């Protein structure tokens with residue numbers, strides 16, 4: 001099978017993913033073999049490639065996978081051949097620790113990430129424990145469904161952690177794959193949305209999707225916000241978001257790593273008045289299980305830019321440069337058979 005492999009971390013501009021030919025993996029007990037149809041490209045992959053995270057090298061990246069079951073391992077009986085399933089960032093958790101036992105498997109010390117500690121979807125096939133997969137609502141195409149598995153499911157967790165009431169105002173900092181899905185969900189929940197982003201193209205998309213104000217993170221919105229979610233890869237937006245937050249408001253930081261440090265912050269000016277800062281780590285299976293049917297019901301329409309598997313390096317560089325409108329998705333096309 002064709003697969004893109006990361007064997008050494010370094011700047012994404014060096015195009016570190018190499019196209020190789022590998023044997024199709026065999027599903028072990030409890031696993032399924034999945035023929036990958038589409039795989040989303042996520043910011044976390046930039047963190048893995050550039051060494052801000054430490055993936056188990058060599059690794060096949062990709063944790064927003066849509067594919068079809070082609071073979072089942074011993075004891076795996078959840079699906080039949082041909083079923084369409086999704087695979088997300090959560091690849092496994094121990095199921096026994098205090099976090100797993102309290103609905104927080106995302107915090108499990110043995111948490112393994114797809115495309116980080118286990119091979120992911122930048123390939124024609126992948127294997128996965130069937131308990132860590134999700135049925136995909138029919139209304140989405142393969143490429144539309146892919147970003148729902150991380151950008152969407154994490155976005156759902158972000159909104160849950162924000163804990164907002166209908167009618168409240170939400171500020172979104174950065175406007176990539178996740179934020180453009182969160183905006184659609186937040187509108188459905190009855191929130192007013194301000195979007196803080198630099199790119200004109202991103203501001204236009206936010207306006208098209210129903211933001212009531214857009215500007216840069218330096219600009220002052222019409223009113224302070226009840227909650228903010230920070231999706232940017234830089235530390236500087238954390239004080240920017242706290243500055244526009246109401247007293248008692250909450251800032252949710254939705255990224256796994258920041259490329260630049262969080263600046264020193266004035267306690268009295270930015271953090272006092274019962275303001276809260278909460279980070280988001282990984283997702284639980286329940287996040288994806290609740291979010292996917294909700295996404296179909298709303299319905300969320302992901303804006304997708306498709307790339308062939310071979311052009312993943314290019315897609316990642318464009319993502320780093322902030323030049324993707326919505327979400328980038330690899331469409332895996334087996335020798336033109338599809």
Ligand SMILES: [Zn+2]
Pocket residue numbers: 042043044063089150151
């Ligand atoms: Zn992701």
Ligand SMILES: [Zn+2]
Pocket residue numbers: 093094095096097098099100101105108109110
């Ligand atoms: Zn655990």
